[in-house]
Amino acid sequence: xxxxxxxxxxxxxxAAAPALAQQQSPYAEYxxxxxxxxxxxxxxxxxxxxxxxxxxxxxxxxEACDLGQGPGVVKGAYTHxxxxxxxxDRVMDLEGRLxxxxxxxxxxSREDASKRVFGNADKASEMEVxxxxxxxxxxxxxxxxGAAHSKEKASIELGxxxxxxxxxxxxxxxxxxxxxxxxxxxxxxxxxxxxxxYARPLMSTWPAYRVSTSKIVTLQWRxxxxxxxxxxxxxxxxxxxTVALIHFMTxxxxxxxxxxxGIKR
Amino acid sequence: MKRxxxxxxAAALAACAAPGxxxxxxxxAPRDLEMITAxxxxxxHERGQAKMDRINLDDVQRVCNLxxxxxxxxxxxxxxxxxxxxxxxxxxSLMGDWKNGERIAQSGRGSMWNDKPGVQPGGSCYNCHxxxxxxxxxxxxxxxxAGFGKIRGNRPEIQRYVYGKIYNAKAYNLCSQMPRFGxxxxxxxxxxxxxxxxxxxxxxxxxQ
Numbered sequence: 144x145x146x147x148x149x150x151x152x153x154x155x156x157x158a159a160a161p162a163l164a165q166q167q168s169p170y171a172e173y174x175x176x177x178x179x180x181x182x183x184x185x186x187x188x189x190x191x192x193x194x195x196x197x198x199x200x201x202x203x204x205x206e207a208c209d210l211g212q213g214p215g216v217v218k219g220a221y222t223h224x225x226x227x228x229x230x231x232d233r234v235m236d237l238e239g240r241l242x243x244x245x246x247x248x249x250x251x252s253r254e255d256a257s258k259r260v261f262g263n264a265d266k267a268s269e270m271e272v273x274x275x276x277x278x279x280x281x282x283x284x285x286x287x288x289g290a291a292h293s294k295e296k297a298s299i300e301l302g303x304x305x306x307x308x309x310x311x312x313x314x315x316x317x318x319x320x321x322x323x324x325x326x327x328x329x330x331x332x333x334x335x336x337x338x339x340x341y342a343r344p345l346m347s348t349w350p351a352y353r354v355s356t357s358k359i360v361t362l363q364w365r366x367x368x369x370x371x372x373x374x375x376x377x378x379x380x381x382x383x384x385t386v387a388l389i390h391f392m393t394x395x396x397x398x399x400x401x402x403x404x405g406i407k408r
Numbered sequence: 409m410k411r412x413x414x415x416x417x418a419a420a421l422a423a424c425a426a427p428g429x430x431x432x433x434x435x436x437a438p439r440d441l442e443m444i445t446a447x448x449x450x451x452x453h454e455r456g457q458a459k460m461d462r463i464n465l466d467d468v469q470r471v472c473n474l475x476x477x478x479x480x481x482x483x484x485x486x487x488x489x490x491x492x493x494x495x496x497x498x499x500x501s502l503m504g505d506w507k508n509g510e511r512i513a514q515s516g517r518g519s520m521w522n523d524k525p526g527v528q529p530g531g532s533c534y535n536c537h538x539x540x541x542x543x544x545x546x547x548x549x550x551x552x553x554a555g556f557g558k559i560r561g562n563r564p565e566i567q568r569y570v571y572g573k574i575y576n577a578k579a580y581n582l583c584s585q586m587p588r589f590g591x592x593x594x595x596x597x598x599x600x601x602x603x604x605x606x607x608x609x610x611x612x613x614x615x616q
Binding site (some may be wrong): 236301303304305309311312323327333337338341370371372374376377382383 | 433436441444445448451453458459461463464465468476491520521532534547548585587588592594
């Protein structure tokens with residue numbers, strides 16, 4: 144039911160934002176049509192089952208996981224992420240926090256809990272379906288990532304600097320592709336994610352079903368795959384670098400109503 | 409353990425620059441570059457052919473990062489000259505085979521951690537440029553190159569310019585967004601010549 148409302152919202156977002164990158168891409172119409180048949184709700188259901196499943200050396204579920212709104216509170220939790228967590232003394236995004244709960248609550252090792260964080264078209268990963276479930280419980284709520292604590296402020300500023308930091312054999316930063324308005328790579332529009340008008344429609348739909356690869360993808364995957372294409376070495380999953388970038392872009396989209404899990408090209 | 413190293417890094421980062429206004433580029437100081445490089449060295453690991461030395465900045469990257477890609481002329485000129493001097497121009501004609509050039513321009517593979525080492529990379533040229541007008545799936549980050557040789561001809565000076573520009577775009581415009589394909593070792597001499605032919609050969613679809 145809500146997916147139908149979401150579809151209408153998505154469609155109207157494309158129609159109402161002619162200046163935005165999606166509009167320049169011939170994929171926009173394809174994407175709009177694909178929205179209507181995407182299996183994102185199945186991932187959310189799988190994620191809810193996994194959330195409640197007893198696992199790990201301690202044989203407990205994730206139901207007592209504190210996503211920032213108190214142990215077990217899932218509703219609305221995603222809209223306040225990334226944020227500072229005093230128990231870990233660091234800023235975490237959704238995926239980093241899920242990993243933290245798998246380790247602390249379920250007693251799993253970092254290696255075990257993060258050995259297959261990115262799935263494929265045949266089988267989504269635990270992290271992906273859990274992300275879809277938790278994020279889905281924030282559908283329709285405004286996004287307000289943590290921005291008050293000194294470490295949250297530092298994380299956002301670090302993300303801003305990382306966004307423009309050129310390095311690697313091809314001298315790329317995020318802004319090499321996502322820096323100027325109205326540009327494309329091949330046929331794909333390139334959102335300028337340090338500007339709110341671009342960050343808002345994009346950051347409010349992760350995680351998402353990616354039509355071109357028939358799989359669900361998360362923000363940690365997006366950071367990882369961009370660095371791959373930038374010809375850089377690989378960032379660690381949930382590292383402060385990737386969290387800071389996600390934090391910066393989410394803070395740039397601040398206030399937008401979360402309407403995911405969504406659909407990507 | 410390693411994690412504790414960052415917090416001084418992040419705290420110092422926040423301290424040395426006031427939060428920037430939303431939607432704008434940050435100011436970057438030399439200290440920021442040191443801290444970001446240290447952070448990336450801690451947070452990244454080598455994978456496949458993507459080794460950790462890729463995180464180190466050279467003079468060009470350093471100056472462009474410090475000046476939001478717009479360094480003062482007095483800073484940019486000597487660096488551009490040094491980059492130009494380092495280009496290895498082959499003797500004789502610089503025109504290779506435009507058909508190979510088209511394949512190289514189409515290929516977006518190469519130098520990534522999941523690319524097989526030893527397989528010759530492509531140039532990802534269509535990702536950013538219109539080249540052959542027959543190819544509709546082209547990017548717009550760089551200027552259109554359709555009709556490039558038709559307009560300019562293909563005399564030796566033009567060949568030399570195109571070869572040099574693809575070899576090292578930073579020799580002509582220090583903070584160009586275009587990778588330094590020869591300088592970085594991505595494309596070899598024959599591939600660079602084939603791309604010159606793609607742009608300049610009268611028989612190339614670019615010039616039809």
